[in-house]
Amino acid sequence: MRLWVGGNAASRNGEAEGIALLQAGDAESPWASGPLGLGPTVVKAPGSPSWLSAHPSLDVLYAALEADGDVQAYRRTGETTLAPLGRPVAAGSGVCHVGVSPDGAFLIASCWNDGRVVRMPLDEAGRPSSPSIAPPAADPYGPADSGPREVAVSNELADLGAAARALRAAAGEEFSHLVPDYDATDAADPPRAGDDGAVLLGEQSEASEVRPSRAHQSVFLSGGLVATTDMGLDLVRFWRATGGGLRFVQEVAMPKGSGPRHTVWHPSGHLYVLTELSCEVYALRAGVDGVWAIVSGVALSPEVQLGSDTAAEITPSHDRETLYAGVRGSDALGVVRISGDGSGLTPVAFVEAGTHWPRNHVVVRDTVLVAGQRANEVVSLLIDERTGIPGRVRHRTAVASPTCLLPLR
Numbered sequence: 001m002r003l004w005v006g007g008n009a010a011s012r013n014g015e016a017e018g019i020a021l022l023q024a025g026d027a028e029s030p031w032a033s034g035p036l037g038l039g040p041t042v043v044k045a046p047g048s049p050s051w052l053s054a055h056p057s058l059d060v061l062y063a064a065l066e067a068d069g070d071v072q073a074y075r076r077t078g079e080t081t082l083a084p085l086g087r088p089v090a091a092g093s094g095v096c097h098v099g100v101s102p103d104g105a106f107l108i109a110s111c112w113n114d115g116r117v118v119r120m121p122l123d124e125a126g127r128p129s130s131p132s133i134a135p136p137a138a139d140p141y142g143p144a145d146s147g148p149r150e151v152a153v154s155n156e157l158a159d160l161g162a163a164a165r166a167l168r169a170a171a172g173e174e175f176s177h178l179v180p181d182y183d184a185t186d187a188a189d190p191p192r193a194g195d196d197g198a199v200l201l202g203e204q205s206e207a208s209e210v211r212p213s214r215a216h217q218s219v220f221l222s223g224g225l226v227a228t229t230d231m232g233l234d235l236v237r238f239w240r241a242t243g244g245g246l247r248f249v250q251e252v253a254m255p256k257g258s259g260p261r262h263t264v265w266h267p268s269g270h271l272y273v274l275t276e277l278s279c280e281v282y283a284l285r286a287g288v289d290g291v292w293a294i295v296s297g298v299a300l301s302p303e304v305q306l307g308s309d310t311a312a313e314i315t316p317s318h319d320r321e322t323l324y325a326g327v328r329g330s331d332a333l334g335v336v337r338i339s340g341d342g343s344g345l346t347p348v349a350f351v352e353a354g355t356h357w358p359r360n361h362v363v364v365r366d367t368v369l370v371a372g373q374r375a376n377e378v379v380s381l382l383i384d385e386r387t388g389i390p391g392r393v394r395h396r397t398a399v400a401s402p403t404c405l406l407p408l409r
Contacts, residue, residue, distance in 0.1 A: 003408060137237065
């Protein structure tokens with residue numbers, strides 16, 4: 001099997017040069033349990049292609065160029081070669097995810113820095129254009145009118161903090177105390193860190209809390225519904241696509257401070273939500289009235305170190321009976337069994353991921369491939385067919401700052 005590999009370039013404090021190609025076992029095999037090997041960079045992308053998605057019917061790949069705030073389409077020019085398709089399209093600051101609709105009519109980009117959810121129509125060749133920004137999220141745990149203003153305030157705080165640090169360094173030790181402490185935080189409630197250790201601004205004391213919107217992922221559900229996560233405001237929002245963009249349908253407020261990050265859609269009709277900050281898995285489902293709600297939830301493991309661990313990716317097993325969740329910090333994979341009608345969630349294992357900072361992983365039949373972002377490698381773990389629990393590392397190969405693995409069709 002072959003996989004496209006997205007990664008962080010120097011623009012995101014990484015070492016990747018662009019999109020690479022990974023081989024797991026035999027190139028033409030549907031299995032990925034064999035030795036791993038990395039080919040040369042397929043296409044240069046200094047803007048950091050941190051997330052990759054494929055068109056459902058065309059040989060077109062889409063990359064979220066996180067450092068540039070753009071979405072770039074690439075067409076396959078050969079079996080393992082890519083070339084840019086059209087010009088990059090602006091999405092928003094810190095675009096970190098791209099999801100493509102099942103019919104290939106449009107894509108949705110999610111932006112971590114400014115909270116934007118952006119719809120872009122795709123033409124017959126698969127080129128995106130005409131970005132349409134969905135209505136912004138508002139904090140369900142804050143003032144009713146605080147949504148858009150919170151993003152602006154958090155960005156202003158970031159600018160003041162950076163300026164304060166620069167002035168303090170320039171003033172030297174003797175005069176640094178004269179610079180206002182715009183970058184100070186409440187020591188009793190330190191800010192949490194997101195990907196690459198970036199501080200989540202606005203998470204100070206309860207009284208002065210200003211929470212920024214952090215859109216992180218989109219997923220396409222049955223019946224034309226779309227779900228998006230907002231990690232900063234603890235929201236899962238539901239939409240329907242229209243000719244002019246996205247029409248808001250409903251939102252579900254997750255527990256405050258949980259940080260919903262990535263989701264997976266299940267044939268049972270449940271949407272499983274992995275929370276980055278609380279390291280939990282929740283099951284959401286629509287009732288007979290069509291209204292979505294949380295129906296169950298479970299912590300990944302008592303071994304999770306809250307405050308230092310952050311969950312990253314959630315994927316189902318080949319038979320859709322198990323969920324695997326990557327946890328950075330402890331560098332582990334949480335294994336959760338699905339039971340009953342799909343709402344039953346039981347944690348069964350918390351095992352070593354075999355690499356440092358498991359940012360992304362994919363399950364290919366009997367194998368889990370894990371992108372160790374800070375270890376600069378990809379590793380493979382064989383899944384025990386009786387228990388569904390991954391074992392120790394079977395193969396590994398050096399890969400520069402990997403953040404996303406996408407199997408080739």
